Amino acid sequence: MLLWIVLGALLGYAGARVFLGHPPAQGFRVLARREVAFLNAAADAIYPPGAGLPSGSEARVSESLDAYLEIVPPQMRRLMRLLFFLVEHATALFPAPGPRGFRRFSSLGAAQREAALDGWRTSRLFPRRLVFASLRALLTNAYVADSGVLRGLGLTPWAIDTPVCEADLLYPPIGKPPAAIRHVATTPPSDGTPLDPNAPRHPAYVGVSA
């Protein structure tokens, strides 16, 4: 009887962690401390420290994902957090090679983490590959969104002077009333002059590396 109570309590705790949420880590709005630890570990396994581009944690992947999770629909947010939980704890079922490979993903050594994720990536089972692809897609989106990474790749967006067209006199910015429309007249439309590939880039992407 006691065993069932303990099992029930554990399952309830796990379910609550995944589905009901738990306090965000300091400086985060959605992600909990353990999720941040997992994401940093996974990000550094996929984008390790070393020459060239920043590592996953240097690119502030968990911070970026925290901001992303805040704006996705709640159902999707729950699925993503379930994904993090799954990979973090699936080492119990698919242990990483080496000693104590069954520990939580974030508790493994760097080589073991990489091997564990590689197991998902190269699995013969499509659902496992899909889990890896989903996790990697989230981490990659966050990684490449970092201005330091984009600068490293030379792919930062251009600075563009946006013309004012008829529609800009009709629509206010989202959430604002029509009084917030700041334009009173249109300006000449784009004349189709090609952008100079060496022209200045968007100011938001110019600055100190992450």
Added chain:
Amino acid sequence: MRVFAQYDRDVREEADVVVIGSGPCGAVVAKELACAGRRVVLLEEGPPFTPDDFVLDGARSMARTMREGGLRATRGYVMPTLQAICLGGGSLVNSAICVRPPDFVFDAWCGEFELERTTGKDLAPHFDAVEAFLGVARTPEDVQGRRNLLFRAGCDVLGIPSEPIARNVKGCRGSGECFTGCRSRAKQSMDLSYVPAAIRAGARVLTSVQVQQLHAEGSRVRGVSGQVVEPFTGRRSHRVRVDAKAVVLSAGCMATPVLLQKSGDLANRSGQVGRNLQFHPGVMVTGVFPDAVQPEFGATQSYQSLHFLREGFKLETFWAPPTALALRMPGMGAALKQRLAELPRSATWDAILSCHRSLGTVRARRGASLDPLLTWHFHPEDVKLIGRAMGVLAEIFFAAGAEKVIPGVHGLPDELHSREAARVLETRPWKGTDVTSGSTHVFCTTRMHGDPRQGVVDELGRCHDFDNLYVADTGVFPRCTSVNPMLTGMALAHRTAQSML
């Protein structure tokens, strides 16, 4: 024109015509009818996006402009698909491709679906009207960028005909930002073109209104009702009711059937509402060149080959925010970082597959959500197209001088370094799950058919079961178009609007 911040009480409107959805098809209907003097109300669930609202990061942009945060996928064969939620619909965040399908597509429609007035010749005046209004033109050479011109070069070497893509763009500067909102205001998305024209002609546009139900009596629809929804959060507030003499559903191929189902399974005597779901799954190949490609410069998608349409696929160039393109790079660890560093020397091209044998369904979920349950299965004959199309793309890359291609296929090497090595793409046995495809071209869930027992609408878009209920979106296609569908949807919508006058 009303936006979310202006609603402070329930809304009640009367109109000659209420149009649900401001995407390419709904915007055409609203403008054409308003210009003909009809009292038009255009309802849109999303907000208008101004340049101040654009976000350059791909994932965050999609989370703001797409339903389900841009994370929608089919069941059965798991395939990501997208539906926009913004004024202008998908035209705000697509690459503006305007292609007329070849005549054999319409001949097949007419032959197989008992249609009498839907040949290429029948539709030509409607294509002409839409193209003229939008200023559709082939992408100029000076904003092609090397990424697109390499495709042409490779095709030329192999003797494969190719051409610049015609787009609804005026004054493109080659920023490659079509998918996150054109900051040059060059793309003639519906929010910049048809919707302002409709407003000028007297149409009332209510944004942030989610239509939840159609109201019908006998063979007539009386109007629609719904609620005001807050942008991004979807929180519902005031009630909205629009009574109208005619209703046009342009909510998109994935939402229109859900609305009909949620309204008491309307217009479904044929049993075809929500059935026959078809996609153009897209597959991509990335090629890495020995020297800089500078892929961020150039029109997003501006070169294509229609040479293989009869075989079942169309080839085109591609660019997306780096966050999205990086997903194509295989592997992990230091090797992945190395491949990412090769992005500036790379180009990515895609093939869209005409999968008319692969079918699925759209069903309403329980509860208040209007997000659909999508199920779709890849037919084995259509799966064979993947390898053929990817093989041709790889050949074009090597002919253009690529040093390697990255196929992104399970069970194959991450990189293929020669034409001979790439032949494996065409010779290996394929499973649909070997590759991750995605699709934004969605069709056929309220298909037209000459026989009311086999289709939801007639050739003019009017529901067989109703006198005054119309569908104007890609759901009315009886079969996929083999080419990018926006222009065809708009031409059919133009004809539907003309038929209502």
